Amino acid sequence: MNDLLAGIEWHEPNSMINNLIAAGAELTFSQLSPGFEADVVKITQGENHFVLKVWNKHSKPDVLRQFRLLEALHRQGIRVSEPIGYGRTKTGDSVLLTCYHGTPVMKVNPSIFKKITAVFADIHRLPLDGLESDVLVRNDFVGYFFPGIEAFPAMKEELIRLVASADMRMDRLIHGDFNLGNILEENGQYTVIDWTNGQLGDSRYDLAWACLLLQIYLSESKSLTFLYKYQEEIPVATEELEIFEALACLRWLLLDRTAGVPKGPDTMKKVRKIVRGNGFLNERVGSQIQ
Template sequence: MIQISATKWHCSTERLEQLIAQEQSVQLEPMASGLEAEVTKLLLAQEAYVWKVWNGDSKPDINRQYRLLQALIGSGVQVSEPIGWGIDPGGNAVLVTSHDGLPPKKLDDEMLAELAVQLAELHRMRLDGIAPELLPTFDFVPYFFPNIAMHSDLHERLLQIIDRVQYRYEHLIHGDYNSGNVVFSDGRCTIIDWTNGQMGDPRYDFAWAYALLRIYASDKHAAVFRSAYVAIMPLSLVEEQAFEAIAVIRWLLLNRLVGLLRQTTTKSKAQQIMAGNPNLAGLSL
C-alpha cells in the first residue's frame, strides 16, 4: 500500500508537496516491475508520476540516485525528473520521479537508432560537472555477476575473457541499458532506472543492450542498434565478441538464478548467439 504522507521524506520538491497535500485525490495504476523494485504510476489532475519502492532484498543508495538524476539533467542527459525520495512506513526506500512515457511496444528502426545514439552520447559525455561521489566505482564481477563462483563454468570463462580485454572504469555507464529502461512520449526518448549508474566500461553497457535485443527481439533489430552505436563509438571485432560473451554469460547466470526464458524462442536465440561466438564455446544454459 502506498502511503505518501506517512513516508519519511529526505528530499522533497514542490511537486511532491502537492502530492502529499492532495493524497486522497491521487489515483494509482500498476506498472511493469523488475526484479529489484515495485513500480506504480501516480495520477493527480493532469500530472503523472512514478513511485518506485525497493521492497525486496536490493537496498541501493537512493540518495545518490536522486542526486545523480539531478546532475544528469544539469548535464543535458534526458532522464526523469526526481521529485523526492524517502523511507516508507515499512522501512523501504522510495523514489518518486516524473512519468515520461512508456517503453516501446514495437521497436522500429528510428527508435533503435535513437536508443543507440542516446547510449553513445551518454558514454561520450564529460563528467567534470558531476560530483565524484555520484560516480562510484564497483568491482565489476561481484556487482554484475552475483554468486557466479557457484557456477564454475561461467566463472572461469568470464575471468578468462576479462583478462584479455581488461575491463575499464573510465566512463559513466547506465548498468542495465535495454529497451525496457527507455521510454518514449511524443517522440521524446528518456532513459530511466539509474539504480546501477556507475563508472564502468561502455563496451559492456553496449554489449548488454545488444545481447538483450538479439535474445528478446531479433538479430535485425540488434543490427540496427549496433550500426548506429558503432558509428559513434567504434569497436573492434575482438572487442565486440568479447563483450558480447561477457553480457551473455551474465544473462546465462541470471537465467540460472531467476529464469529468463520469457518466450518460446528465447532459448533457441540464446543458443544461436552462443554457437556464433567463439568465446562462448562449450557453455550451456
C-alpha cells in the same frame, strides 16, 4: 492508497512533494508493471503525472546516490527521469519519486533506434568532470555483475579468463541495464529510466549487453540495426565487441540460473546460437545451457 505519500519519510521534502501530499484524495494511483527489484506506481494529479518506485523486494539500492545521479544527469541535458524526491516507507523500503515520461518502447525501427542510440551515446560520452564524485562509483566488475557465480565453478573460470583478456576500461558512465523496458517514449522523446546500476564502467560492455538482449528477445537483425546506429554516434569496431558479448552472455546465463529471466519458446535456441557463434566462449559454456 491516498495516504501512500504521506506515510513516506521524505529525506529532502520540497514544495512539489508537499503539494502532492496535500492533494490527498485528488490523486489517482495506478500500478505499473513491476520489475525484478521494485513495485512501480503512477500518480496522477490533473494533467501532471509522476512515478513512485518502491524497492520492496530483495534489492536494497543506494537511492540517495541514484537520486543525486539523476539530478546531475538531468542538469547535463541527458534524457533521464526527472527526480523529485526520495525516502523510506514505514517498513524501511527505499522509494524514489520522479516525473512520468511515458510508456516503455514496444515497437522499433531504424528511425526509433537512431533516437534511442543517440541518447545511449550521450550517456557514454558525457564528460565525467561534470559529475560530482559522490554520484560516481567504480564497482568490481565480477563482484557487481556476477553475484552468486561461485556456485558455478566452470562458469566462474570462464568469466575470469574473459575478464583477463578483455582489456576493460572502467572510465565511462554506463547505465548497466540498457534495454527497451528501461526506455520510455512520450511524444517522440525517449527517456532512460532505472539507474540502479549506473556506475563507472566500460561502455563496450554496456553496449554489448544492450545488443545481446535485443538479439535474444527481438532478433539478430534488430540487434545489428541498433549496433549500426550506435556506431554512427560513437565508432567502435564490431570485432572489438565480441569478447564483451561473451561476458554479457555469461551474465545472462548466470541470471537464468540464479534469478530467472524472461523466456519465450525460442529463447534458449537463440542463446545457443549466440554461444556457438562467439569465438570467445568455449564448448563448456554451451554444455551448461539448460
